[in-house]
Amino acid sequence: MKKEKVVIGLSGGVDSSVSAALLLEQGYEVIGIFMRNWNDESVIINQECPWIDDSNDALMVAQKLNIPFQVIDLSVQYKERIVDYMFSEYENGRTPNPDILCNREVKFDLFLNIALELGADYVATGHYVRKETIEIDDKPIYRLLSGKDNNKDQSYFLCQLNQYQLSKAIFPIGHLQKNEVREIAKKYDLITAEKKDSQGLCFIGKVKLPVFLQQQLTPKQGKVVLLPDDPNFYTYPSDNPDDVSKNFNFKEIKGKIIGTHQGVQFYTIGQRKGLGIGGTGEPLYVIEKDANTNILYAGIGANHPGLWRKGLFISKKDLHWIREDLELEINEIRILSVRIRYRQPLERANLYMKEEGLYIIFEKRISSIASGQFAAWYDGEELIGSGIIH
Numbered sequence: 001m002k003k004e005k006v007v008i009g010l011s012g013g014v015d016s017s018v019s020a021a022l023l024l025e026q027g028y029e030v031i032g033i034f035m036r037n038w039n040d041e042s043v044i045i046n047q048e049c050p051w052i053d054d055s056n057d058a059l060m061v062a063q064k065l066n067i068p069f070q071v072i073d074l075s076v077q078y079k080e081r082i083v084d085y086m087f088s089e090y091e092n093g094r095t096p097n098p099d100i101l102c103n104r105e106v107k108f109d110l111f112l113n114i115a116l117e118l119g120a121d122y123v124a125t126g127h128y129v130r131k132e133t134i135e136i137d138d139k140p141i142y143r144l145l146s147g148k149d150n151n152k153d154q155s156y157f158l159c160q161l162n163q164y165q166l167s168k169a170i171f172p173i174g175h176l177q178k179n180e181v182r183e184i185a186k187k188y189d190l191i192t193a194e195k196k197d198s199q200g201l202c203f204i205g206k207v208k209l210p211v212f213l214q215q216q217l218t219p220k221q222g223k224v225v226l227l228p229d230d231p232n233f234y235t236y237p238s239d240n241p242d243d244v245s246k247n248f249n250f251k252e253i254k255g256k257i258i259g260t261h262q263g264v265q266f267y268t269i270g271q272r273k274g275l276g277i278g279g280t281g282e283p284l285y286v287i288e289k290d291a292n293t294n295i296l297y298a299g300i301g302a303n304h305p306g307l308w309r310k311g312l313f314i315s316k317k318d319l320h321w322i323r324e325d326l327e328l329e330i331n332e333i334r335i336l337s338v339r340i341r342y343r344q345p346l347e348r349a350n351l352y353m354k355e356e357g358l359y360i361i362f363e364k365r366i367s368s369i370a371s372g373q374f375a376a377w378y379d380g381e382e383l384i385g386s387g388i389i390h
Contacts, residue, residue: 093291094372270368
């Protein structure tokens, strides 16, 4: 019987290395591919993500496991689909998540298509997530489940995948704890067994974000306005979805000018470092920003009332359902768990579906909700949908 073929993205890290080893154990024919998606090393913090070292480590893992290996260059497509999107979002005062787009557009689209052209039945990655297949009306339905290691669960990063992409995906380590993965790597004597986890942007590494953004976004000096900490200045949404997107109207608040900045595009909601303004006692936080006027609004302390919101809105065009069979109908309300950032604890919320889109109202107020971020909602361990915050 012919073996099923899997192409795995070998990143040079321990997770993808062990994934390849486990696939071999399970009887698959395995091919390793390293994706080179970034060329400009001028913005990378020294020694944090040298792609040559990573590709060499991936090659050594492939040689150790005796599997075919090659490097492919997707840097042009990566720039078009991910980097240009990042620049556009920041320029418009929003906070993008390139890692989510990277999985949707690169790993499970460009890379998947390359794998299929090589005759693969599946692609595999080292994500800490699980996939489960069920049948409804004699049709296979693919469930995307949280990784068993709560500290490493990466399901949020895959919140934009669809049923077809999941049908072709294998996640060999989603049922394991990180320490178990490292033990397997030692058992196979893989060079990546003790290698530190990578950090930073998908495929780029740990970058100096302001330097990265300044490649294309021009610095422009603007005012930093201090907002009062009197809660009476701010209004919060009730449990009525019609006013869920109304936070305080910061443009009408006459705050005190306390400094200048070099462009709102270089800051995000909830940011504490990088304002360069002292003398306030507690740290300053970015509360809001206006891309049209180039004004940055700041508040003193992490408990500043302007930082905390009860709800958010996702327009219909920005909604995505992994489980289309679980999509909310118009005027339907469902209680689910939601997160708006990786590693953020899941928060209980009411999801209201209206003609114009989805309103999410949390049981308790949430800090630092920024437009452009992805909200992802779960039913228990299963991630069923996501969308871009308005």
